Amino acid sequence: MLAFVLRRLIQAVVVMLTVAFIAFMLFQYVGDPVTNLLGQDATVEQREQLRIDLGLDAPFPVQFARFVGNALRGEFGLSLRQGRKVSTLVVERFPATIELALSAAVIALLLGVPLGVYTALRRGSVGSQVWMTLSLVGVSLPTFLIGILLILLFAVIFKWLPSFGRGDVVSIGGWTTGFLSLDGWKHLVLPAVTLSVFQLALILRLVRAEMLEVLRTDYIKFARARGLTDRAVYFGHALKNTLVPVITITGLQLGQLIAFAIITETVFQWPGMGLLFIQAVQFADIPVMAAYLCLIALIFVLINLSVDLLYFAVDPRLRIERVAAAH
Amino acid sequence: MSTVLAPVKAPSRWARLADSDLWYSFRHSPTAIVAALIALLCVVCAVFAHWIAPHNPFDLATLDLLDARLPPAWVEGGSSKYLLGTDDQGRDILSALMYGSRISLFVGLASVALSMLIGVGLGLLSGFAGGSVDAFIMRVCDVMLSFPSILVALLIDGLGRALFPNAHESLAFSVLVFAIALTGWVQYARTVRGSTMVERNKEYVQAARVIGVAPLRVMFRHVLPNVLGPVLVLATIQIAGAIITEATLSFLGVGVPPTSPSLGTLIRIGQDFLFSGEWWITVFPGLMLVLIALSVNLLGDWLRDALNPRLR
16 A cells, blocks of 8 residues: 555656646746846846856756745746746636636536436436437537627627626635626636536546446346345445446546646636637737646646555455565 | 369459458448448548649639638528638648648558558567566556657657757658657557567478578568558557547647648637638538548448457
8 A cells, every 4th residue: 555655646746746847947047037137138247147047057957956945835936927826826727717617517517417317227218318428519619719609699699698708706815706796607607517528527427427337237137136226226335336437537537627628718818827828829929828738737646646545545456466466 | 084173263352351350340230341441531532632622722823812701602691612712821622621631541551551661670670689678668668658649749749849940841741750650650569569479489480490481581481471450450540549639639739831831830820710600610520520530430430340350
């Protein structure tokens, strides 16, 4: 157990260092910070002085160590485009993205699991075939197109819902939330639904496949032979065992949601980190790109790590195998 | 006294194809036939856009601003000259669609080919060499897989932009293709590595080694043909993914250069006109994109099932 956790931790640290290295190389070789700060007309002496002041004359490993140290404290310098501190920018945008991603995950789970169970139990019925076809369309439709179609339908034609921004937000200790006002909720609906469609289709298909698999097993046959009601067999026995992989995948998909939020945020002009990142890519704003890269990598590494550890805790077979291998 | 046996004529490739299980399964799957027809139609429209498109959307001389923002022909105010309407510069949407899907298909196919090349090569190497080479390549795969492909593509694209700020158009295309390809190779590498490790220990490979065939030749002439089946299925499915990724990047404004708009660029341009009621500028490119992606996906699904011996 300890060895497993340790190995995972080391792997996580290696990934983070690699990402930090890529971010560092971005800083180092893309665009010259001295020219950026001083402009073209500075003298050679001025340049050299600034180079020493900035610590750019230090050997490579020292500079990298300094960069990692700064990154650990959240220091990524100034945004080239906006001239503000990158850390402030990211902290401002963070709540918007998290609220959007969490709402989408909740929608996907609340609809995906019941629909998956339904399509598995009523296999071949018209209703379940309709849902399966819809889920295939949901997987094939690009996120941005779903967003545009929803805007066309609900914002332009019916004029029911707003189509851009977060609306009224309430600030609680630096965390801005849209959950506390009706306007905020209205603004959340379309982006959250857009972001959830792909995950919804994925969870639906996953739950269905797992459910069908479990329903074929012997212990389900045995449960039926004992005379349990359908309800007890399906929900007491089958669904419970279906949910382990579903939880894993959903956990891993949370990272996907944050990444795909880039697209949704662009479509709906949602003021989150994704929008910040896209603007940084368009204008080659290296500090913002590097900070986003490191933050996203951190989120992904943390998610993967906790899913791995959870899996280890949940699935006893993994533990037994290790004990058996140790003997 | 010796009766000369009439040489048995080897069936031609077409005859073998017509007799194969694959063709049989194709003829008996309505979904596959419809999907193939739609995909074929899209490809023909795209490839021959120059000859069959009613207008040339890039020929500035033929554009007339008086024709701008015309609705489709069947809507009131539409003109039969422009079947699907025009955009804000008076470009014919139908023609722009044809030219746009040509660019989308080109980027999609090129990046899938490139990622197949990288993935199959590294997978073969990994499965064949084993040891620390294998471990290293697989760790890289793990890391790549733990990040969503769209993010990796965005990053590489952003990097390319930052490195070559005044890039020429063809360079922008290369960066884009490269970015999409670098996100897709992992799947191939893993599949090929798995089957290579199985094939490596089979007798025919050992036989080839025993008679002294060079390792590289064993790798490419003996093992490679036997691991290509699943790769083809994967490639079909990835084409749809690559086209969608390209459209997404172009939609986000970091894809193909604006002078040669792909479907994603057209959708991006059209989004601005959604609120003034000109829905056709964005909806038709969107439909075209879905049509291509869905038909290729369905074909891939069918191919996977048809080639999977377990499902027969």
